[in-house]
Amino acid sequence: MKKYIRNSNTFLSILFITGLFHVKAEAITIDSLKKNIHFELSFGQSLLFISNSDVVNIRNTSNIVMPTSSMLFFSEFRPAKKIRILVFFNLPTEAKQFLVNGQLVYEKASPSIGSGLEFKIFQVNIDSRSKIEFEVGPLLSTILDYRNSRVVPIIAGRIKIMRGENFLMYIGWSYTFGVNTLGMFYGTGSVF
Secondary structure, eight states: OHHHHHHHHHHHHHHHHHHHHHHHHHHHHTOOOGGGOOEEEEEEEEEEEEEHHHHHHHHHHOOEEEOEEEEEEEEEEOSSSSEEEEEEEEEESSOEEEEETTEEEEEOOOOEEEEEEEEEEEEEEOSSSEEEEEEEEEEEEEEOOTTTOEEEEEEEEEEEEEETTTEEEEEEEEEETTTTEEEEEEEEEEEO
């Protein structure tokens, strides 16, 4: 049994490395971005909404969970025209708030850091200098809590409006599995 596990791990490692070389080769031969625009750096805000598991508690006890605000630091590397590798850091600006029987209850909100892939699904040109893009993809996030840190998968998407060669604004959504949290984020950034 250990032999099969070792062989499957070796196979997956080879497959991963081959995929990286394919992305690198595609970036070198196919990509035709103007002026070698390969990197985005932005700053935004995110709101985390009520989790599905809390809906039952709300119905049973009339508790209300308030959205939690946080600062979003976001960077994106573009090795190919349609593939984006992103890294983000979410820093809460307030505690989690719950309304329980008319009283506001606070709980510490944990920061998170994550990374993943996003794919450009489509692009609409508005004029010669402006366009709208839609991106979606799977991410992994680590919730940084000294008592209960954990890694959770996320599915996220965003719509970005780009003006000129480097200015952009975006709005997006995310769903975090494992903690059942729906989120919304928005911000502005620059493309280098």
